[in-house]
Amino acid sequence: MKYAITDKCVGCYACQLVCPSQAVYADPDVNGRFHIHSRRCTGCEDHYDAPQCASICPIEEAIVNEMNLPVNPQGSLTGIISPGAAL
Amino acid sequence: MERQSMPSTTQHAATRPADQVRHLLPKDIQQQIATHPCYSKQAHQYARMHLPVAPACNIQCHYCNRKYDCSNESRPGVVSRLMDSDGALKQFRSIKRRAPNLTVVGIAGPGDALANSQATFATLKKIRMEDPQAQLCISTNGLMLEHYASELAAAGVHHLTVTINCIDPAIGEQIYPWVYYDHKRLRGRAAAERLIQNQLAGLEAAAAAGMLVKVNTVLIPGINDHHIEQVSQEVRRRGALMHNIMPLISAAEHGTFFGIRGQRGPSASELEAARAISSQYMPQMTHCQQCRADAVGTLGGGCGQSEEPVVEHSYKVAVAGNGEALIQTHFGHAKRFEIYRFDKQQQQFIYLETRQVAQYCSGTHACPDDDSDKQLIIDAVADCQTVLCARMGIAPWRALEKLGVTPNVDFAFQPITEALASIAARIATPLTPGGNHEVCHY
Ligand code: SF4
Ligand code: SF4
Ligand code: SF4
Numbered sequence: 117m118k119y120a121i122t123d124k125c126v127g128c129y130a131c132q133l134v135c136p137s138q139a140v141y142a143d144p145d146v147n148g149r150f151h152i153h154s155r156r157c158t159g160c161e162d163h164y165d166a167p168q169c170a171s172i173c174p175i176e177e178a179i180v181n182e183m184n185l186p187v188n189p190q191g192s193l194t195g196i197i198s199p200g201a202a203l
Numbered sequence: 204m205e206r207q208s209m210p211s212t213t214q215h216a217a218t219r220p221a222d223q224v225r226h227l228l229p230k231d232i233q234q235q236i237a238t239h240p241c242y243s244k245q246a247h248q249y250a251r252m253h254l255p256v257a258p259a260c261n262i263q264c265h266y267c268n269r270k271y272d273c274s275n276e277s278r279p280g281v282v283s284r285l286m287d288s289d290g291a292l293k294q295f296r297s298i299k300r301r302a303p304n305l306t307v308v309g310i311a312g313p314g315d316a317l318a319n320s321q322a323t324f325a326t327l328k329k330i331r332m333e334d335p336q337a338q339l340c341i342s343t344n345g346l347m348l349e350h351y352a353s354e355l356a357a358a359g360v361h362h363l364t365v366t367i368n369c370i371d372p373a374i375g376e377q378i379y380p381w382v383y384y385d386h387k388r389l390r391g392r393a394a395a396e397r398l399i400q401n402q403l404a405g406l407e408a409a410a411a412a413g414m415l416v417k418v419n420t421v422l423i424p425g426i427n428d429h430h431i432e433q434v435s436q437e438v439r440r441r442g443a444l445m446h447n448i449m450p451l452i453s454a455a456e457h458g459t460f461f462g463i464r465g466q467r468g469p470s471a472s473e474l475e476a477a478r479a480i481s482s483q484y485m486p487q488m489t490h491c492q493q494c495r496a497d498a499v500g501t502l503g504g505g506c507g508q509s510e511e512p513v514v515e516h517s518y519k520v521a522v523a524g525n526g527e528a529l530i531q532t533h534f535g536h537a538k539r540f541e542i543y544r545f546d547k548q549q550q551q552f553i554y555l556e557t558r559q560v561a562q563y564c565s566g567t568h569a570c571p572d573d574d575s576d577k578q579l580i581i582d583a584v585a586d587c588q589t590v591l592c593a594r595m596g597i598a599p600w601r602a603l604e605k606l607g608v609t610p611n612v613d614f615a616f617q618p619i620t621e622a623l624a625s626i627a628a629r630i631a632t633p634l635t636p637g638g639n640h641e642v643c644h645y
Binding site: 127128129164165166168172175194 | 258259260261263265269270314318319321380381383386387388458460463
């Protein structure tokens with residue numbers, strides 16, 4: 117499984133610091149946005165049980181899997197579920 | 204933007220524990236903290252600077268919204284400009300040149316210093332090479348403290364702050380929803396257990412390594428307010444030197460879990476009561492306010508937001524610029540302002556702090572459009588008497604005058620020092636001395 121970063125990302129660098137494959141890079145054009153290099157990302161399968169980027173990312177819906185589903189859906193990290201959110 | 208203000212009560216409480224600090228601390232430690240404005244109330248003529256080199260965090264606190272800076276160390280809702288260690292060194296040099304009283308250099312975020320260990324250690328080393336006298340300090344949530352304690356001591360870190368809100372995992376799980384440790388995201392009780400265990404072991408290791416450790420505790424009514432005595436006893440036993448009990452900040456618009464749930468912060472008397480309990484075991488640090496990860500300045504004007512409920516009697520000048528020695532920046536293009544305050548004793552301006560215009564972006568403004576940009580620039584200098592810049596448009600000119608701020612372009616392309624000297628000569632009327640505007644930081 118490969119992962120990608122969405123525009124929810126706040127650019128906190130955490131995923132970049134923990135990625136074992138140096139697959140995370142800062143967007144050269146958009147300040148505070150990060151991306152995952154799809155060819156470099158191994159899904160961490162060879163290293164860890166869980167994708168490291170998604171295990172430390174503090175922002176819900178910032179990291180998605182190949183099916184474009186958020187690894188950390190709304191409410192899963194902060195406990196905050198906004199009333200208007202379609203879940 | 205809301206900010207803690209419990210002016211009178213805390214000020215009262217402050218006198219008592221400050222005396223205790225003197226009684227309780229051995230002489231050599233008194234000397235070590237004598238020039239650190241956050242540890243010693245007597246040190247307020249010294250300036251300190253926080254370098255925002257640590258963006259990532261490895262835990263989540265329910266009083267924090269990670270879209271903003273760490274609210275352990277920073278006023279929530281204010282995003283700092285990030286720096287790398289080279290940028291930090293450059294910033295240090297340029298401030299040090301103008302503020303020889305800069306004694307303390309800290310790393311406190313905007314995330315956790317030790318979750319960004321590479322950037323943190325690289326910065327510490329560069330600052331220490333540049334100025335072996337600088338006192339280095341670190342703030343951390345403590346998750347990685349045991350791991351790095353000896354490395355920190357070896358890097359010359361003297362002062363360390365660790366935020367410990369509770370020592371009971373049953374309480375901890377109501378404060379920390381998750382912790383990233385050993386390549387896993389832990390949740391619930393397991394997360395709190397891990398964090399608390401590491402914090403206490405880290406505190407002990409840091410104290411054993413010779414660092415002066417202060418513990419911060421965020422007072423959260425109904426969650427850890429009945430637990431302060433246990434925390435205080437335990438951290439004291441592990442070697443903490445001081446306790447700083449801080450009120451929870453939980454305005455709903457900060458978007459934190461506590462804010463949205465309507466968790467209230469403590470009243471002034473609740474805070475005072477908690478500090479009184481803790482003061483049986485440890486000196487209290489009460490002359491302190493949460494401040495941003497990139498704060499620069501002295502105690503009197505340190506955090507320096509224009510909405511600060513501080514009565515300033517002093518004359519302040521804001522200089523638009525980007526660190527140049529000449530006044531050459533157009534007001535509307537200013538990214539930052541250097542603030543100088545007139546010192547009555549010396550009859551001259553002394554450097555107080557640097558304000559990033561972006562910091563005045565407080566979430567309540569709809570940020571990125573042009574109009575609010577201009578408003579942000581104006582907000583950044585609203586408490587100053589004079590603004591020096593190379594040029595200024597007529598609209599901001601009028602807006603500033605309305606606020607009682609006098610724009611001045613007479614010194615365009617002249618050295619800042621000369622402009623300040625000439626204004627100082629003009630205003631050399633004695634002002635009310637002293638004024639108790641103590642607003643501190645870590
Ligand atoms: S899944 Fe693993 S390899 Fe891929 S980007 Fe995330 S941390 Fe890096
Ligand atoms: S951890 Fe999440 S929010 Fe932080 S940079 Fe990575 S994707 Fe963005
Ligand atoms: S340690 Fe600081 S940055 Fe990390 S979650 Fe807590 S308050 Fe936020």
